[in-house]
Amino acid sequence: MKAMRLFPLELRRLLQSRLTWLMMALTVASPVLGLVLYKPADSTTMLSMYLANPALAGGAAGAILFGLLAIFELDRACRSRVDILTDAVVSPLTTALTRLLALLTAAVLTAGLTMLVWLPISAGLIGSVFTGADYVLAYLLLMGLALPLGVLAAAAAYQFTRRADLSIVLFIAFCALSLTVWVGDWQLCWLNPCVWALSDDFSNSRIFRSVAWMRLTWLSALAGVWTLSYLCIRQYGKGMLGSLARSARRIYRPAIALALLACSGAAYAAQPFIDRSNPDLTVMSFYEIPYAEGVTFVRRTAQVFPDTNAGTVTGRASYQFQNTSGQEQSISFGITPGYIISNVKANGTDVPFTVSGYQEYNEARLEVTIPAQEDVELTMEYSGFPQESLPTMQGGKELSSEYLCLENAALSPRVMNVLPGEAGYPAEIEITLPEAMIAIPFGSSRAEVIAENADGTRTWRYETNSAGGILYAGDYICEQIEAGGMTIEFYYGRKHQAVMEEAGAVDAVKAVVDYCTEHYGKLSYGAGDTLKLIQSRVAGGGYAANGASLLDEADFTIANLKDTSKGAVPGEIFIHELVHQWWGLGNMFDDSDGSPWSSEGLTVYTTYRIVKELYGADYAQKYYVDQWQQVVDDYYLNFYVRHPEYLEMLPEAERLNIAGSLSGVRRYNEMPLKILKAEQLVGGEEAMDQILHDLFNRELDPMYPYLTYQEFLDACHLTEEDLNLG
Amino acid sequence: MGKIFRYECRRLLWNKFFIGLAVVLLLYGALVLHAVTILGVAHTAPFSPWSFGDYLSRMLPLLWIGMLFFLTFYTSPKARRAAALTDAAPMPPRRYALARCAAALTGGALLSLLCMVEAAVFYVRMFGWCGWGSLLLPALATLLPALVFALGSGWLLGQIRPWLVYVWMAVPFLLAALPLPEALGLWNGSFFTACPLALETLDPAFVLPVAAAAAQAVLLAAGAALLAWGNRLRNITKK
Numbered sequence: 001m002k003a004m005r006l007f008p009l010e011l012r013r014l015l016q017s018r019l020t021w022l023m024m025a026l027t028v029a030s031p032v033l034g035l036v037l038y039k040p041a042d043s044t045t046m047l048s049m050y051l052a053n054p055a056l057a058g059g060a061a062g063a064i065l066f067g068l069l070a071i072f073e074l075d076r077a078c079r080s081r082v083d084i085l086t087d088a089v090v091s092p093l094t095t096a097l098t099r100l101l102a103l104l105t106a107a108v109l110t111a112g113l114t115m116l117v118w119l120p121i122s123a124g125l126i127g128s129v130f131t132g133a134d135y136v137l138a139y140l141l142l143m144g145l146a147l148p149l150g151v152l153a154a155a156a157a158y159q160f161t162r163r164a165d166l167s168i169v170l171f172i173a174f175c176a177l178s179l180t181v182w183v184g185d186w187q188l189c190w191l192n193p194c195v196w197a198l199s200d201d202f203s204n205s206r207i208f209r210s211v212a213w214m215r216l217t218w219l220s221a222l223a224g225v226w227t228l229s230y231l232c233i234r235q236y237g238k239g240m241l242g243s244l245a246r247s248a249r250r251i252y253r254p255a256i257a258l259a260l261l262a263c264s265g266a267a268y269a270a271q272p273f274i275d276r277s278n279p280d281l282t283v284m285s286f287y288e289i290p291y292a293e294g295v296t297f298v299r300r301t302a303q304v305f306p307d308t309n310a311g312t313v314t315g316r317a318s319y320q321f322q323n324t325s326g327q328e329q330s331i332s333f334g335i336t337p338g339y340i341i342s343n344v345k346a347n348g349t350d351v352p353f354t355v356s357g358y359q360e361y362n363e364a365r366l367e368v369t370i371p372a373q374e375d376v377e378l379t380m381e382y383s384g385f386p387q388e389s390l391p392t393m394q395g396g397k398e399l400s401s402e403y404l405c406l407e408n409a410a411l412s413p414r415v416m417n418v419l420p421g422e423a424g425y426p427a428e429i430e431i432t433l434p435e436a437m438i439a440i441p442f443g444s445s446r447a448e449v450i451a452e453n454a455d456g457t458r459t460w461r462y463e464t465n466s467a468g469g470i471l472y473a474g475d476y477i478c479e480q481i482e483a484g485g486m487t488i489e490f491y492y493g494r495k496h497q498a499v500m501e502e503a504g505a506v507d508a509v510k511a512v513v514d515y516c517t518e519h520y521g522k523l524s525y526g527a528g529d530t531l532k533l534i535q536s537r538v539a540g541g542g543y544a545a546n547g548a549s550l551l552d553e554a555d556f557t558i559a560n561l562k563d564t565s566k567g568a569v570p571g572e573i574f575i576h577e578l579v580h581q582w583w584g585l586g587n588m589f590d591d592s593d594g595s596p597w598s599s600e601g602l603t604v605y606t607t608y609r610i611v612k613e614l615y616g617a618d619y620a621q622k623y624y625v626d627q628w629q630q631v632v633d634d635y636y637l638n639f640y641v642r643h644p645e646y647l648e649m650l651p652e653a654e655r656l657n658i659a660g661s662l663s664g665v666r667r668y669n670e671m672p673l674k675i676l677k678a679e680q681l682v683g684g685e686e687a688m689d690q691i692l693h694d695l696f697n698r699e700l701d702p703m704y705p706y707l708t709y710q711e712f713l714d715a716c717h718l719t720e721e722d723l724n725l726g
Numbered sequence: 727m728g729k730i731f732r733y734e735c736r737r738l739l740w741n742k743f744f745i746g747l748a749v750v751l752l753l754y755g756a757l758v759l760h761a762v763t764i765l766g767v768a769h770t771a772p773f774s775p776w777s778f779g780d781y782l783s784r785m786l787p788l789l790w791i792g793m794l795f796f797l798t799f800y801t802s803p804k805a806r807r808a809a810a811l812t813d814a815a816p817m818p819p820r821r822y823a824l825a826r827c828a829a830a831l832t833g834g835a836l837l838s839l840l841c842m843v844e845a846a847v848f849y850v851r852m853f854g855w856c857g858w859g860s861l862l863l864p865a866l867a868t869l870l871p872a873l874v875f876a877l878g879s880g881w882l883l884g885q886i887r888p889w890l891v892y893v894w895m896a897v898p899f900l901l902a903a904l905p906l907p908e909a910l911g912l913w914n915g916s917f918f919t920a921c922p923l924a925l926e927t928l929d930p931a932f933v934l935p936v937a938a939a940a941a942q943a944v945l946l947a948a949g950a951a952l953l954a955w956g957n958r959l960r961n962i963t964k965k
Binding site: 640 | 928
């Protein structure tokens with residue numbers, strides 16, 4: 001109670017110190033580091049660049065500053081040699097508690113001040129996709145909670161060592177560990193959470209939950225360590241152990257410390273976010289499971305109930321098999337780690353099942369024994385919080401009232417060792433979603449509303465034919481575009497509407513699809529006369545399948561649409577990204593070797609051709625060919641291009657960084673120029689169009705389906721030397 | 727006077743602020759070297775005088791702040807109150823002020839040296855390059871006039887109002903944002919990226935155009951003049 005009486009006095013004293021105000025001011029200013037120097041979130045979404053990075057930088061810098069302030073404040077009495085006097089007036093334990101409370105309050109004030117100062121700046125930088133909820137959560141979790149962690153860690157170090165210099169070294173080493181060795185471990189990097197991207201157009205609840213979990217785990221751990229150090233505060237002239245023995249006489253004190261440490265350990269061990277998939281991605285043992293003998297697949301139905309508040313999924317699945325073996329058979333399913341399977345019945349009778357501890361590619365193996373009956377209906381229930389595989393790229397299993405993506409085993413358990421029946425793998429999926437969400441099966445299937453429920457949800461149903469299946473759902477806008485002889489269903493997030501309108505998205509889609517279909521041919525994955533283009537939450541890439549293709553939201557941010565290396569104006573960047581449907585997804589390229597031949601060369605060239613058709617030759621020459629030429633001229637003059645021996649001398653990280661930057665220049669500028677030169681050498685645009693048409697529609701080698709530079713050169717009857725620009 | 731100079735040097739350089747400044751400079755220098763200088767400027771090598779000059783130009787705002795920060799030791803209200811005692815010493819105030827300015831300049835020179843040593847270590851570690859003689863001229867041309875001017879102008883402003891020294895710290899950032907003429911390019915670093923391109927040869931040797939050299943000479947002279955003026959102003963104020 002005495003601590004509470006002293007707290008206002010201590011807080012007032014703390015706030016009268018110039019050093020406190022300096023630390024507060026530096027902390028408030030520190031998010032600027034995230035705009036210029038420290039950018040751990042490497043995605044190009046607006047929220048990653050202008051919210052996550054400043055908040056992360058502010059958190060790291062603020063925690064260090066407040067840690068140093070804590071040590072300085074705790075050492076004040078000792079430094080001034082008045083500790084003997086103050087300890088005689090107030091118990092050092094009370095003083096320590098009061099100072100901690102005052103420092104934590106100052107940290108809270110600073111976090112609030114930072115949020116106020118950066119609110120207009122962030123809103124201005126982020127633009128139309130800014131939301132208050134994302135802003136508050138980002139600053140609270142990525143920055144705000146870092147400050148008490150810094151205070152607790154530094155104060156504990158001081159209370160253990162009772163030496164300012166030593167505790168500063170210990171604290172800085174602890175910070176350095178988080179920033180270096182632990183940087184890839186999402187649970188250990190207490191100072192700088194693993195946040196690689198925040199979505200502009202959809203929710204970020206998953207990544208915020210993960211950061212909150214990590215913060216609370218560390219808060220509990222450091223509070224426990226601080227409590228232990230509190231017990232070690234020197235009293236009655238005793239040393240550390242003597243003071244510990246004395247302070248621990250009140251048993252609730254060590255009990256609190258141990259309880260906090262135990263909570264932290266439990267939270268660390270029982271984290272629900274990341275699975276334990278085999279990190280060796282070359283192992284694919286689930287694909288080697290032998291097919292169940294004499295068992296064929298008849299039908300699957302599933303009713304899926306996502307809880308968009310909790311981020312969990314509950315579902316019931318039913319599988320019909322034909323078992324002609326006359327024996328019991330073991331059927332294997334892939335289930336998403338985090339799901340709990342229950343109530344497994346075959347023809348209404350409970351049957352034994354096991355779930356493997358081994359996980360691979362974000363799946364665990366569920367084995368169920370089905371009876372020796374010819375027609376078997378297997379039913380099961382599943383529920384839980386779907387886990388992810390990549391701790392440094394969390395957010396893929398986002399599940400909220402704005403967005404969800406349930407892929408394969410996350411939608412319903414995926415049959416792994418049953419051969420398809422005559423109809424393949426027919427499936428009927430029902431999913432119940434909040435009213436604002438629309439269900440978009442990834443593929444040619446079409447979902448329909450079959451029930452409007454009293455709780456404000458709607459139940460959707462669609463039929464598909466696969467053992468797995470992917471479903472997207474969200475607060476989407478759908479534009480129907482007639483182009484290239486087919487109907488394009490273009491789905492994008494409602495929050496992205498202003499950006500899409502500014503970029504002339506609908507016109508761009510139409511222009512690209514008309515042009516590319518006419519010149520190169522229809523997309524092979526278009527299902528008949530329709531194609532769904534679905535904007536996905538930031539995921540670091542996309543994919544295409546029968547009747548649908550993904551557009552990663554990171555490719556369509558305001559910042560990316562202003563990247564002049566891809567086109568002169570936002571609409572042209574949009575064209576560029578859509579052309580990747582032909583060169584990138586429709587025709588794949590092996591980009592792994594860093595060679596200048598990649599999907600970008602043909603995509604930039606095609607963008608140039610479309611722009612030339614839309615805006616004229618002069619415009620295309622000025623904003624494309626001339627710019628490529630200028631960049632390529634600079635490239636050939638680059639010191640490392642002229643003296644590659646110096647590039648080889650650099651350490652690997654620096655070398656890869658520079659080589660990557662030079663490779664980007666070659667892919668985006670040199671290769672389009674070479675293709676343009678090839679166009680002139682083969683006889684003009686029409687001849688090049690015919691060559692590209694033939695390449696696009698060539699027969700693919702399933703073992704290596706990539707379009708190579710040699711294939712391009714052969715089709716043009718040219719050699720590499722013919723296309724040299726020097 | 728030597729004794730006072732040594733005392734002032736110890737006072738300025740042997741304290742946590744100098745160490746803090748040095749640490750910040752080294753960290754920032756490492757960032758600049760690894761993110762910018764390593765690429766080389768204007769198609770030249772990272773260890774060319776041009777790239778080195780660009781590195782120093784980027785470090786200059788911090789060195790400027792450091793130099794002015796040293797001056798706050800002498801111009802703060804607390805130091806002014808203590809001046810009543812030091813002025814009572816038998817040494818002429820002008821010589822006393824000169825010793826102090828020399829100590830501040832030594833501090834600035836030491837910080838500059840630290841930056842240059844860091845760059846030298848970087849060059850050796852990354853490229854095994856150690857032709858440091860070619861870097862002397864860009865270092866002198868960039869740093870000497872700017873630091874002397876910082877000293878002179880900061881000393882004068884500190885004599886007028888102590889807080890003006892803190893305002894003056896923002897000048898390099900203002901200059902970086904201004905489109906300065908070519909002759910003043912050394913003031914914001916644009917000289918090192920623009921001049922080699924204008925020479926139209928690959929890997930040109932370092933040259934300082936007459937206009938730029940004159941601008942730096944004027945800056946140096948102005949710094950010295952302001953320093954003298956500041957000293958005079960101090961004597962007048964005292965009287």
